[in-house]
Amino acid sequence: MAEVINAHNTPRWERLRYFIHLSKKNPLFLIGVGVVVLLVFAAVFAPWITPYPQDAKYAIKFISKLKPPSMDHFFGTDALGRDIFTRVIFGARMSIKIGVTVLAIALAIGVPLGLVAGYFGGRIDDIIMRLSDIFLAFPSLLLPLVIAAALGPSITNAMIAIAVAWFPWYVRIVRAQVLTVKEQLYVEAARSIGVSRFSILFKHVLPNSMAPVIIQASMDMGYTILTAAGLSFIGVGARPPTVEWGLMITDARAYFLDFWWTVTFPGLAIFVTVLAFNLVGDGLRDILDPKVRD
């Protein structure tokens, strides 16, 4: 079934058709995709769909500070009088940027290392795995936290910190998959014919190892955004005037009990976004790897 999608010799368009067919059977996956599409739309068209686009940068209007939600301001205003609805929409830009950047870096480092470790084995494998183990010994937020603090507060540094702390996960995943694929018949066949090792690596092993990576990456989109928000919350992530959801929450932390809307809506935005990516990741797993399906 899903072997059709993974199989090496089914024509591409047929694989896509089958993929779409399976997707339709999975409503949660479609909802997730829908929300993600909405998110990207909001991010791209933010300046045009928001009522106060200037509030995303330099506008300060003390006169309208800390107003509760109303028809003028759907999500109310913050301590500098800026429209929270607008800033939440603009925050989507930053969140997508964070997710994509972190994953790009993590994959760029992790996938090659995983390939090398898994395919060549031996000494190289040992070294790479030991190093990964050291990184993975830090419980979740800790390593990004210390690295981000060392680099200095900025959303860019936070992204680097998270990517550096997370790439070992991908090393592991890719390596595990490579170990399985390595034993497959067609790889052995190619080897016996005399195809070069690197050719096998890139043409056969890599494409067939990507499924779990794709699944993990789509789940991680959400976790990246969560982690970045957490770092901003502590103060080692985004700083003003960057519009980032975690930063919005921590800015309002001191007085949120009196002004509930300042914290509720940015948090909801994070929640909905992460949920959407989780649904997508879940759905992908169902479709691409039926052994784990319910």
Next chain:
Amino acid sequence: MKKYIGKRLAFTLLVLFGVCTITFFVSRVIPGDPASMWAGPKHTQEQLEAARRELGLDRPLLVQYLDYMGNLLMGDLGVSIRTKQPVLEEVGRRYAATFELVTVSILIALVIGVPMGVISAVRKDKAIDHASRAFSISGVAMPVFWLGLILQMTLHGNLGWFPLQGRIGSMVLIDHPINDITGFYLFDSLITGNWPAFFSSIKYMALPALTMSFASLAIVTRITRSSMLEVMREDYVQTATAYGVSRRTILYKYALKNALIPTITIIGLAYGLMLGGSVLVESIFDWPGLGSYIVLSITRNDFPGIVGSTLVFATTYLTINLIVDLIYFFVDPRIKHPGSKG
């Protein structure tokens, strides 16, 4: 078996050494001068230089590193630059607070999550299953610090049920002090019969534990459900049903036991999640634990504090994982557990 444990321990020590080294050098890169912190908020130039000498910061970094590692091997984690107290004592005290909170949170996750997962699997596709699936998917998507603030707002602000912060009531701490045996308030007060302290601790732990356990609760529910479903499809279960063995017996004797195996693995993951989450949750609730300690250490360039707490965090995490692996080993030698892990 012994060889395996021996190998794992040696390996763990190696990894911890790596963790220490990385943390030491990274925390020294954090912008800011620790001598400045030590000398005080409004110090003079002479005080600054004196502080630098006192802390040994005028020596080359490598020397400082070797000195630190040497002391570490003898159990001396140095003195906190932020509080001027010995790090070992502080970390030990705060660690008890965090470990207690995390363990209670794990218990909540298990005590509520496992039954919920089982019910959900047994009543698959009914309303309760949908509800619990919705919950488990959203549980992990929730930003834990936001959840903490929301709970504070609703359960304290609007309803007034739970206290806002702290580990125990102020007056209780004065009138019914807890004997410091393990550092775990619940345990210590329980075994000394200190009921006011016991109940006060539970009350103060409610919101932080609820916040911490949320994501793990979701995961436990979900894993229990899916592994129950796998097991229930297995041949031997089908056979037993065909033979007329009662549903309840099947549930408890066969299905649940095997379904719990992946749940045990999740405990390791959950501990890691929560230890990391403590960094966010403890500050909100003024929980005097290691999570808030490391945040304070990081924001005040307290590198002994940073390395000390990271070491303890990593050790805990690795130890838990080792224990989980061992349990797995014992629980699962002969049984072919269904499917592959996700």
Next chain:
Amino acid sequence: MKKSILILVLVLALALPGAVLTAGAADRNTFVFASYGDVKDWDPAIAFSLEVFMLRQVYEGLTVYNTPGEKPLILPGLATSWTTSDDGLTWTFNLRKGVKFHDGEPFNAAAVKYVIDRNKKLGKGAAFIWAAVKEVKVVDDHTVQFLLKYPAPIDIIASAQYCAWMYSPKAGEKGTDWFMQGNAIGTGPYKVDKWDKSQQTVLSAFKGYWGGWMDNNFKRVILKVVTEESTQVQMLKSGEADAASLIPIDSIPGLKKDPAVAMLTPPSWKNYMYLINVKKFPTDNLKIRQAINYACDYQGVIDGVLNGGGSIPSGPIPATMWGHDPNLRIYDFNLEKAKKLVEESGIAKDKLKITIAYIGTSQVYSNVAQMLQANLAQIGITVELLPGPWGTIWDKAKNLETAPNMQSMAWWPTYPTPSDWLIGLWRTEDKTLFNLSHYSNPKYDKLVDDGAAAEGLDKARAIELYSKAQKILVDDAVAVFYADVNDQAGMRADIGGFIYNPSYNIARIYDLYRK
């Protein structure tokens, strides 16, 4: 499974009534103070921060600075009277009789000498306030003399909230490490009962206090560690705390409306400013500095950020401090003037980039910085904001290579004198400490040095010299002085006896009572 549910229900059933039973609020005779941090430096010779919350209850100094406006300027404390010689180099203090330390030791001249000598020898914290003292002489048991190197107002210095507390010599002998275990031996009305680290410090009434006890005095004080500002506000509202130490600026209007809370925002000796780096491009250009001064929305800060809790400054010295010159103010909020000055500076548009550093966790600093960033954008200056913890940004600012163009700063005196600002912030420093404007002007240096020397003898002359010095600062636009900040004193409405005093960060709880 049913069993686990049963256990859960059982635990809850036990916990809930227990929870209700132990709803233990503090009794009427206990004062609960929400402190934003735990006590760090227990040694009174070293403490220089929020330890004062504890120090002021447990220790006493020779004198007490009276509420500004009241007479006399200085009140007796452990000293009942004092005189000074004509040349101002000898101060003689007559000490109160019959005072004992918490450990039973008598308070006498020998104790005073011990404390001052030890504080000077340790040289930590605020020890610099005793810099003028050459020798402390014990005349007799209750008379002590300070022999000075140069004239200095020892009566004022002795009232300082740091490094001037009298502690038992026996305790001093045990050393800093002993203090650091949570010990304190003073003469004050309260003694330390216990220190639950990171949670609270408990003080109780010292029966042998020389001031005596009345029925309505507070017999116990709890200094509770509450690091979250929002929590402090809630505790104040609910009565769980009788006073709070860190109330977010935006919660203050709400608290003022709350009948159960007495939220005061009295004028203080604190002011906020941006120190402009005069050695770093492009703020090394006078016109740019002046432009920045014109781009600050001063009224907006007072109304919009501080919610009315402050006033527009007249210069470097807050209006509440002697020596301030009310005629100094020259910069107002005028974007047109600012734009013109930027053009006159002749600097290319794309080179007009500056950095502003501030303490990231402060809402006020953050909001003012963002306001300034928005306004400067309008006159063509791009601002990069650099928030961070104090330790980090101070370090960077001290070094010219890493210093920002503008450094957010709050300043208040260790004891009331304009020289604290004028010398502390702008006098030439070989190795930069607080002169984060990196300003060096020999003419200015001479004025403030002479002023400080004159303070002890001829206040009028000191004021005159200080005025000249301040004018130089304002003309050179070394800083943006944007607010004389009001202090915040949030207390339960049923607490009586509180009179705000800017010299001390906390009241003497002994003076308070519950109505």
